Amino acid sequence: xxxxxxxxxxxxxxxKRLNLLGLFLFLLSSHILAQKYTISGYVEDASTGERMVGVxxxxxxxxxxxxxxxxxFYSITLPKSTFALELSFIGYKKxxxxxNLTESIHLNVALESSALELNEITLIGEESxxxxxxxxxxxxxxxxxxxxxxxxGEVDVLKxxxxxxxxxxxxxxxxxxxxxxxxxxxxxILLDGVPVYNASHLxxxxxxxxxxxxxxxxxTKGGFPARFGGRLSSVLEIDMKEGNxxxxxxxxxxxxxxxxxxLQGPLVKNKASFIVSARRTxxxxxxxxxxxxxxxxxxxxxxxxxxxxxxxYTISDKDRIYLSMYSGDDRFYSSxxxxxxxxxEFGLGWGNLTSxxxxxxxxxxxxxxxxxxxxxxYKFNIKASEDVGYDNYTDEFEFEYYSGIKDWGFKTDFxxxxxxxxxxxxxxxxxxxTFLPGQLDLFSREQEFNELVDTSYIFSSRLYSHDAFVYxxxxxxxxxxxKINAGIHAALFSIKNTTxxxxxxxxxxxxxxxxxxxxxxxxxxMQQNIHLLTNSNAGLPTDIWVPSTDKVxxxxxxxxxxAIARVFKEGAYEVSLEAYYKTxxxxxxxxxxxxxxxxxxxxxTIETGGQGETYGMELFLQKxxxxxxxxxxxxxxxxxxxxxxxxxxxxxSFKYDRRHDLSLVVAHKxxxxxxxxxxxxxxxxxxxxFPLASYSPNQELGYNNDIExxxxxxxxxxxxxxxxxLGTNFxxxxxxxxxxxSVALYNxxxxxxxxxxxxxxxxxxxxxxxxxxxxxxxxxxxxxxFKF
Numbered sequence: 001x002x003x004x005x006x007x008x009x010x011x012x013x014x015x016k017r018l019n020l021l022g023l024f025l026f027l028l029s030s031h032i033l034a035q036k037y038t039i040s041g042y043v044e045d046a047s048t049g050e051r052m053v054g055v056x057x058x059x060x061x062x063x064x065x066x067x068x069x070x071x072x073f074y075s076i077t078l079p080k081s082t083f084a085l086e087l088s089f090i091g092y093k094k095x096x097x098x099x100n101l102t103e104s105i106h107l108n109v110a111l112e113s114s115a116l117e118l119n120e121i122t123l124i125g126e127e128s129x130x131x132x133x134x135x136x137x138x139x140x141x142x143x144x145x146x147x148x149x150x151x152x153g154e155v156d157v158l159k160x161x162x163x164x165x166x167x168x169x170x171x172x173x174x175x176x177x178x179x180x181x182x183x184x185x186x187x188x189i190l191l192d193g194v195p196v197y198n199a200s201h202l203x204x205x206x207x208x209x210x211x212x213x214x215x216x217x218x219x220t221k222g223g224f225p226a227r228f229g230g231r232l233s234s235v236l237e238i239d240m241k242e243g244n245x246x247x248x249x250x251x252x253x254x255x256x257x258x259x260x261x262x263l264q265g266p267l268v269k270n271k272a273s274f275i276v277s278a279r280r281t282x283x284x285x286x287x288x289x290x291x292x293x294x295x296x297x298x299x300x301x302x303x304x305x306x307x308x309x310x311x312x313y314t315i316s317d318k319d320r321i322y323l324s325m326y327s328g329d330d331r332f333y334s335s336x337x338x339x340x341x342x343x344x345e346f347g348l349g350w351g352n353l354t355s356x357x358x359x360x361x362x363x364x365x366x367x368x369x370x371x372x373x374x375x376x377x378y379k380f381n382i383k384a385s386e387d388v389g390y391d392n393y394t395d396e397f398e399f400e401y402y403s404g405i406k407d408w409g410f411k412t413d414f415x416x417x418x419x420x421x422x423x424x425x426x427x428x429x430x431x432x433x434t435f436l437p438g439q440l441d442l443f444s445r446e447q448e449f450n451e452l453v454d455t456s457y458i459f460s461s462r463l464y465s466h467d468a469f470v471y472x473x474x475x476x477x478x479x480x481x482x483k484i485n486a487g488i489h490a491a492l493f494s495i496k497n498t499t500x501x502x503x504x505x506x507x508x509x510x511x512x513x514x515x516x517x518x519x520x521x522x523x524x525x526m527q528q529n530i531h532l533l534t535n536s537n538a539g540l541p542t543d544i545w546v547p548s549t550d551k552v553x554x555x556x557x558x559x560x561x562x563a564i565a566r567v568f569k570e571g572a573y574e575v576s577l578e579a580y581y582k583t584x585x586x587x588x589x590x591x592x593x594x595x596x597x598x599x600x601x602x603x604x605t606i607e608t609g610g611q612g613e614t615y616g617m618e619l620f621l622q623k624x625x626x627x628x629x630x631x632x633x634x635x636x637x638x639x640x641x642x643x644x645x646x647x648x649x650x651x652x653s654f655k656y657d658r659r660h661d662l663s664l665v666v667a668h669k670x671x672x673x674x675x676x677x678x679x680x681x682x683x684x685x686x687x688x689x690f691p692l693a694s695y696s697p698n699q700e701l702g703y704n705n706d707i708e709x710x711x712x713x714x715x716x717x718x719x720x721x722x723x724x725x726l727g728t729n730f731x732x733x734x735x736x737x738x739x740x741x742s743v744a745l746y747n748x749x750x751x752x753x754x755x756x757x758x759x760x761x762x763x764x765x766x767x768x769x770x771x772x773x774x775x776x777x778x779x780x781x782x783x784x785x786f787k788f
Contacts, residue, residue, distance in 0.1 A: 049245030181614025181639030182233025223522025226487025300334030
């Protein structure tokens with residue numbers, strides 16, 4: 001009995017110890033199984049050394065993955081295991097590496113261009129539209145932009161953007177764009193992270209962006225992540241190429257109105273590189289002989305130029321620096337010395353200067369940072385002078401008007417990837433603005449009376465402000481079906497004794513219905529602290545940038561959107577249908593009859609407190625693989641405005657309200673030596689304010705002019721706009737490179753589209769008619785391009 005009892009106690013104690021040992025072993029094994037390690041590194045193009053954005057990095061056996069960021073960096077934290085790590089990007093060969101993950105690994109990968117099937121086109125792109133958390137984001141392949149037919153043969157990034165759903169052009173041939181009912185100032189255009197304030201050459205007909213120097217083009221129309229701020233309608237990110245780190249290459253082209261030259265190559269092979277790209281028109285040089293032959297003593301001309309340059313240096317696997325700049329100017333000039341005693345000169349100029357210094361630093365395998373110093377300057381001036389001289393009398397007169405904006409900026413962004421289920425971004429930014437809304441200098445001198453008059457009119461003195469924000473956002477994978485991007489953008493704007501604060505929540509979600517279908521929703525609040533005063537439809541240089549003040553409040557918006565997306569045939573086709581609703585507050589507009597040449601302070605020439613409402617639906621169908629590629633975009637939309645002192649305080653159609661907007665873009669590769677492209681666009685006519693009736697009062701009362709009745713603001717529509725452009729490219733491999741001859745037809749069926757409409761003088765029967773002025777008939781062009 002005693003033995004039996006002792007044995008039972010021993011067995012119980014042994015069981016307890018075995019249980020504790022088992023629990024310890026279980027916890028130990030759980031800890032071992034839970035051990036996680038990180039694979040991180042950079043992905044680049046094997047032939048050029050360019051860092052690649054948006055490459056998919058997937059651990060196939062674990063069904064976990066990530067993508068590379070703007071600088072080609074990726075990080076993925078996985079449990080200890082053995083698996084195949086697959087890297088893929090459309091247009092490149094897949095790279096698969098077998099990984100036995102027992103410790104953290106730094107792995108750089110170079111992807112090679114795929115040997116595509118003969119005559120096949122593949123558009124380079126990121127993860128599919130179904131997988132992305134965000135809606136309202138479109139990446140436009142630069143190679144496809146360069147294959148599109150172009151006005152006068154000048155490839156234009158902004159004109160390609162106009163072909164996307166939700167984006168509209170301003171007027172015939174103009175490069176300005178309007179997104180979801182917003183104005184031109186509500187688009188944040190970033191070149192290598194630096195704001196560009198006037199993106200137009202040739203009075204709005206060409207943009208300042210040279211496609212030969214560009215790597216990525218990305219447009220965000222809604223569902224803005226927390227890292228973006230300062231504009232209400234869109235963010236257009238344009239990234240310059242970094243330069244080939246392997247070998248010297250170049251590209252040159254000669255067109256009807258301009259020529260371009262691009263050179264890139266290594267400064268230190270596989271470590272540092274450069275790229276320089278320049279463009280200049282020769283309209284002035286071509287026109288000079290004709291002007292000289294047709295006038296006696298008169299001369300004049302117009303030209304523009306731009307220059308892009310960038311260098312980068314890889315210090316180590318943890319540090320890399322980039323220095324980039326852009327400079328561009330437009331110059332119009334004329335003089336008349338035809339009179340013996342009179343001389344007249346006139347000049348108009350505007351231009352941008354931007355530069356950025358970036359430092360990438362890898363703190364550890366999960367934390368990446370990018371610190372940027374930026375400078376941006378936009379200036380505009382008009383200058384005229386006249387000298388009149390006789391025997392005993394001289395009269396001198398000079399006139400100069402100038403305005404502009406200058407920025408110094410600092411920004412630090414962090415990417416933190418603790419696990420495949422979280423991608424956290426956070427950062428801080430501050431921009432110091434200097435505004436010169438407008439200054440007019442007048443100088444006159446009369447020698448006969450020995451009188452000197454020197455006068456300067458200042459519409460507004462220089463204004464200085466700080467525009468700062470902090471943000472945090474997290475792209476969260478809740479489960480296999482649900483992903484959420486949630487964030488907060490906190491902004492501060494300080495000018496003189498006035499400070500504006502705002503907290504702007506951002507939320508986007510994606511729910512996978514199945515591997516080929518997804519549903520998305522987004523909500524974003526935005527605040528804009530700077531404004532553009534404009535009378536024009538084409539983004540002319542007379543547009544003036546002004547800040548929010550104690551009298552002019554920041555603009556604000558709230559936008560909600562919902563979308564459904566689908567991919568077909570292994571990603572060869574993508575389709576999305578998206579609906580949105582946006583409200584805007586504290587909008588501003590010039591008062592009736594006011595302009596940049598007013599002698600009053602600009603704050604006295606504007607209407608404030610305006611409201612905006614815009615809503616609609618966008619369809620986007622894209623074909624990304626095969627001999628034929630391109631897209632079809634359709635937008636159904638409404639855009640309305642309301643100001644207390646305009647249109648009797650009633651709602652009216654915004655001048656770029658366009659009910660229907662349709663674009664078709666197609667490229668087909670027949671062979672390695674010949675391809676062809678076309679674009680066709682259709683849009684409801686712009687809304688204008690136009691006389692609805694006119695009558696002549698009784699002449700006995702002393703009235704000689706007709707009295708016109710206009711009705712509601714923007715209550716008339718111009719005729720619908722539509723146009724077909726065709727382009728062909730003939731390629732031939734030469735000893736030293738590839739020659740391409742591009743032949744294009746702009747407005748191939750010579751549609752007489754309305755540029756503006758006016759009311760004619762009374763005819764013999766007393767009737768007045770509306771007449772339309774059209775700008776561009778069919779325009780052929782030819783461009784010679786050579787890559788070496």
